[in-house]
Amino acid sequence: MRNKTLLLAGAALGLAAAVGxxxxxxxxxxxxxxxxFTQAQVDTGHQAYADNCALCHRADMAGTNDAPxxxxxxxxxxxxGRNTDALYSKISKTMPASAPGxxxxxTYTAITAYILRANGATPGTTAFTPSASVGIGxxxxxxxxxxxxxxxxxxxxxxxxxxxxxxxxRPTSRFSLPTKFGxxxxxxxxxxxxxxxxxxxNPPDGDWLMFRRxxxxxxxxxxxxxxxxxxGKLTLKWMWSMPENGTMEITPMVHNGIIxxxxxxxxxxxxxxxxxxxxxxxxxGPAPRAPGPGPSTEETRSLGFWGNYLxxxxxxxxxxxxxxxxxxxxxxxxIVDYKPxxxxxxxxxxxxxxxxxxxxxxxxxxxxxxxCYISAYDAKTGKRVWKFVTVALKGDPGGDSWGTLxxxxxxxxxxWIAGTYDPELNTTYxxxxxxxxxxxxxxxxxxxxxxxxxxxxxLDPDTGKMKWFFQHGPGESLDLDEVYERVLINHGDQxxxxxxxxxxxxxxxxxxxxxxxxxxxxxxxxxxxxxxxKTGRPDYRKDIVDQKVxxxxxxxxxxxxxxxxxxTSYHQPSDTLIIPLSQSCVxxxxxxxxxxxxxxxxDGNMGRLSAYRTADxxxxxxFQQRAPFLTGVVxxxxxxxxxxxxxxxxxxxxxxxGKTLWKTRLGTTVQGFPxxxxxxxxQYVAVTTGLGGGSPxxxxxxxxxxxxxxxxxxxxxxxxxxxxx
Amino acid sequence: MTSRLFLTLAxxxxxxxxxxxxxxxxxxxxxLDDETKAVIAGRGEATISSDGKTMSVKGNFRGLPSNAxxxxxxxxxxxxxxxxxxxxxxxxxxxxxxxxGEFKLxxxxxxxLRSGRLxxxxxxxxxxxxxxxxxxGTLWGWIFPAHPTPxxxxxxxGHWFLPQTDTPQS
Numbered sequence: 001m002r003n004k005t006l007l008l009a010g011a012a013l014g015l016a017a018a019v020g021x022x023x024x025x026x027x028x029x030x031x032x033x034x035x036x037f038t039q040a041q042v043d044t045g046h047q048a049y050a051d052n053c054a055l056c057h058r059a060d061m062a063g064t065n066d067a068p069x070x071x072x073x074x075x076x077x078x079x080x081g082r083n084t085d086a087l088y089s090k091i092s093k094t095m096p097a098s099a100p101g102x103x104x105x106x107t108y109t110a111i112t113a114y115i116l117r118a119n120g121a122t123p124g125t126t127a128f129t130p131s132a133s134v135g136i137g138x139x140x141x142x143x144x145x146x147x148x149x150x151x152x153x154x155x156x157x158x159x160x161x162x163x164x165x166x167x168x169x170r171p172t173s174r175f176s177l178p179t180k181f182g183x184x185x186x187x188x189x190x191x192x193x194x195x196x197x198x199x200x201x202n203p204p205d206g207d208w209l210m211f212r213r214x215x216x217x218x219x220x221x222x223x224x225x226x227x228x229x230x231x232g233k234l235t236l237k238w239m240w241s242m243p244e245n246g247t248m249e250i251t252p253m254v255h256n257g258i259i260x261x262x263x264x265x266x267x268x269x270x271x272x273x274x275x276x277x278x279x280x281x282x283x284x285g286p287a288p289r290a291p292g293p294g295p296s297t298e299e300t301r302s303l304g305f306w307g308n309y310l311x312x313x314x315x316x317x318x319x320x321x322x323x324x325x326x327x328x329x330x331x332x333x334x335i336v337d338y339k340p341x342x343x344x345x346x347x348x349x350x351x352x353x354x355x356x357x358x359x360x361x362x363x364x365x366x367x368x369x370x371x372c373y374i375s376a377y378d379a380k381t382g383k384r385v386w387k388f389v390t391v392a393l394k395g396d397p398g399g400d401s402w403g404t405l406x407x408x409x410x411x412x413x414x415x416w417i418a419g420t421y422d423p424e425l426n427t428t429y430x431x432x433x434x435x436x437x438x439x440x441x442x443x444x445x446x447x448x449x450x451x452x453x454x455x456x457x458x459l460d461p462d463t464g465k466m467k468w469f470f471q472h473g474p475g476e477s478l479d480l481d482e483v484y485e486r487v488l489i490n491h492g493d494q495x496x497x498x499x500x501x502x503x504x505x506x507x508x509x510x511x512x513x514x515x516x517x518x519x520x521x522x523x524x525x526x527x528x529x530x531x532x533x534k535t536g537r538p539d540y541r542k543d544i545v546d547q548k549v550x551x552x553x554x555x556x557x558x559x560x561x562x563x564x565x566x567x568t569s570y571h572q573p574s575d576t577l578i579i580p581l582s583q584s585c586v587x588x589x590x591x592x593x594x595x596x597x598x599x600x601x602x603d604g605n606m607g608r609l610s611a612y613r614t615a616d617x618x619x620x621x622x623f624q625q626r627a628p629f630l631t632g633v634v635x636x637x638x639x640x641x642x643x644x645x646x647x648x649x650x651x652x653x654x655x656x657x658g659k660t661l662w663k664t665r666l667g668t669t670v671q672g673f674p675x676x677x678x679x680x681x682x683q684y685v686a687v688t689t690g691l692g693g694g695s696p697x698x699x700x701x702x703x704x705x706x707x708x709x710x711x712x713x714x715x716x717x718x719x720x721x722x723x724x725x
Numbered sequence: 726m727t728s729r730l731f732l733t734l735a736x737x738x739x740x741x742x743x744x745x746x747x748x749x750x751x752x753x754x755x756x757l758d759d760e761t762k763a764v765i766a767g768r769g770e771a772t773i774s775s776d777g778k779t780m781s782v783k784g785n786f787r788g789l790p791s792n793a794x795x796x797x798x799x800x801x802x803x804x805x806x807x808x809x810x811x812x813x814x815x816x817x818x819x820x821x822x823x824x825x826g827e828f829k830l831x832x833x834x835x836x837x838l839r840s841g842r843l844x845x846x847x848x849x850x851x852x853x854x855x856x857x858x859x860x861x862g863t864l865w866g867w868i869f870p871a872h873p874t875p876x877x878x879x880x881x882x883g884h885w886f887l888p889q890t891d892t893p894q895s
Contacts, residue, residue, distance in 0.1 A: 094759035524888045526805040541803060556805040585805055587756045595756035600805050600841075600867040601888040603751040603874060604768070610885075623880040658880030702759050705766070 034124030037113035045114025068592030077549035080137035175292035187280025195305040206678035211302035216488035217420035219569040225683035227638030238276035242714035247299040248690025251673035280327035293691035302348025331382030348418040359415025386464030398451030412436030413453040429486040449474035468514030479559040504562030549590030558586030567632035580629035581608040621658035644670025667713030748773035752866035787821035791851035841892040
């Protein structure tokens with residue numbers, strides 16, 4: 001009976017969809033019937049929305065990343081059949097995402113009123129209360145009144161050092177925002193060794209000069225003082241608390257005994273790698289849009305070196321060249337062509353032949369001429385050298401894959417992980433994220449492939465000209481990015497590229513031609529019925545192809561991945577790729593609303609660490625645990641692999657069999673990209689703790705109710721063997 | 726362990742119209758968010774034996790936030806996608822207890838059992854009251870061929886269980 005009822009409900013929704021936009025138009029609303037809220041609540045809610053919601057859902061309520069749109073077709077598709085009390089319940093129990101339930105009742109009711117008004121409901125004389133239950137489809141039509149998304153009347157506070165186009169900052173919270181900016185400690189590092197192109201091609205054993213240590217993206221260190229016999233003695237050498245809380249997924253960078261680390265608000269610090277002493281500090285700013293753990297748009301993941309320069313890309317779309325010896329700013333440039341709220345950069349940089357290459361995120365808004373792109377900057381001057389737009393526009397190769405969609409509607413294909421590079425082929429490889437909006441029915445791209453979204457793109461680093469692309473997820477619809485690290489591995493004469501995305505498919509391509517070689521499923525997935533063994537083209541489940549905006553779809557994996565930004569490590573001596581995997585699924589509605597569930601066959605274990613031999617993609621070993629892994633992996637010539645998890649555990653495993661040889665508990669979630677380095681002949685391991693981010697934080701944050709993590713504890717930890725060794 | 730799995734799969738792939746096999750299911754929370762996780766919780770396990778024409782379910786559940794109301798074996802078009810009730814299970818109206826049931830299988834149900842498209846679902850009084858779409862209930866778990874389940878942090882060498890590769894497609 002229950003399922004018959006659901007089927008009938010589904011049929012009704014399908015009928016509503018079949019009649020098209022009329023369901024969301026004026027005819028669907030009982031004109032003249034006011035909503036159960038007042039104009040005063042709307043005004044209050046406008047400010048409260050700006051303070052607590054706009055960071056993720058955006059001021060225009062169009063949504064971004066994990067935050068669904070709160071107005072228009074997407075919102076009405078999710079809510080037109082539900083009542084206002086359900087909307088209040090949803091908001092008050094789940095928002096703000098970083099602190100659900102932390103606002104008072106008056107604020108939540110005001111925000112609910114504002115969202116209803118933003119969908120065309122008109123205010124009345126009765127104030128909204130949590131129990132006020134009116135059908136949303138009877139009072140709202142999804143059409144935002146003109147001007148409602150303008151800045152609220154009350155002036156914002158806390159906007160120190162804001163740059164043009166950066167949204168205002170939330171003024172009050174249990175966390176505080178940075179208050180001082182600029183070069184707060186000037187350095188004087190003697191005998192600094194300039195970083196050469198040759199050092200980038202063949203990094204010194206003790207250094208960590210780029211995101212995944214070498215151009216091939218291995219995250220493998222030739223250091224072997226630490227090994228499987230002595231790692232059990234590993235001990236804390238020093239710990240450095242980060243200056244502010246926020247979103248933290250950084251790679252500590254190491255050159256010649258100095259650690260350079262990024263912190264919230266774009267605070268860059270240089271530390272003596274042996275002692276933790278602060279050598280210089282530049283608080284570039286601006287402060288994040290809100291204090292405390294934030295979304296993945298509030299961070300960056302790596303820095304870059306060349307000459308005497310240290311390069312920094314910032315979440316609000318700037319790239320800086322600092323003097324690595326003093327911390328002084330030498331140049332800066334806009335990655336994005338500044339427009340309010342459009343574009344940022346979180347993936348770190350890669351430096352190739354004197355150019356700083358950087359990607360974009362949160363870029364390109366429907367109806368504008370803005371698109372996401374990869375761009376390159378002269379390392380000495382910061383002048384932009386080229387840019388490559390990552391969506392195929394009309395006339396481009398693959399431009400017809402978007403159907404008849406006009407260029408200003410072709411969005412997404414973000415590049416939020418730095419690329420890799422093959423010097424012999426003089427080719428840089430980048431992954432791209434999915435097309436936007438996520439879902440085909442909202443995007444309007446029909447069943448088209450939406451090139452070059454969810455692809456590998458191979459570019460000439462000197463010109464930005466594309467050499468080839470391979471699309472892993474054509475016409476993707478479920479927020480399943482294929483954006484992550486491209487690992488370059490040679491098998492004899494065969495030059496391959498390996499990568500794994502949220503779908504959990506480990507891909508192997510010929511990196512000379514872009515041709516598909518092989519694919520391997522690493523976790524349960526039910527989105528693709530098959531993958532063509534010759535072309536690598538996947539065949540989507542029919543209900544995904546036929547999706548409707550008001551339809552819930554099951555997706556395994558969900559947006560947490562499979563695999564996410566927690567990068568792999570390639571242990572070259574044993575030809576082993578070690579992959580952090582996550583095991584969760586979602587039900588997703590057309591507007592991006594999600595509910596989460598455990599991946600079938602995992603017995604509630606959300607974390608998995610697996611190893612594959614890359615020559616034949618044979619599985620070597622794997623273990624799973626309740627908590628997902630929230631760091632990348634680093635492996636070493638000592639046959640160790642280091643990885644950290646959601647439940648604060650940092651561990652070393654034996655690369656050969658996956659057995660845990662050492663572990664410790666840190667202050668909060670171990671999150672970021674651990675590295676290893678040496679100073680004065682001794683090997684160390686560095687890792688950060690912190691919170692914030694997208695699905696890898698959000699899904700276990702809801703599902704693992706038994707895990708309790710403090711919202712502070714952001715730090716850099718450095719481990720080594722005891723001094724007597 | 727690997728040989729046990731191999732034998733299980735060998736039986737499954739050899740797939741005569743009727744064959745005996747052991748299956749297992751681990752029950753966990755149905756889809757939830759921060760709004761509904763207070764009423765969608767709990768855990769359970771069951772084993773299923775089948776001669777290809779019948780199936781027998783024995784297990785238990787615990788930790789429901791409200792009393793269970795009904796339990797079913799459900800049939801789905803795709804693993805991980807909700808389906809329809811196929812059989813009613815015997816469960817107590819309590820927050821914990823035993824699960825049992827004996828059923829005759831038709832050809833479609835037998836094929837669904839072999840291919841990982843049957844699942845167990847338990848509903849409860851409070852979970853959830855206001856979701857007019859999608860799956861509604863408290864615990865669910867997909868029935869898969871018996872396979873090793875090593876503990877936390879215990880590595881498996883070589884092949885490990887993946888539902889889509891370790892169950893027949895039909």
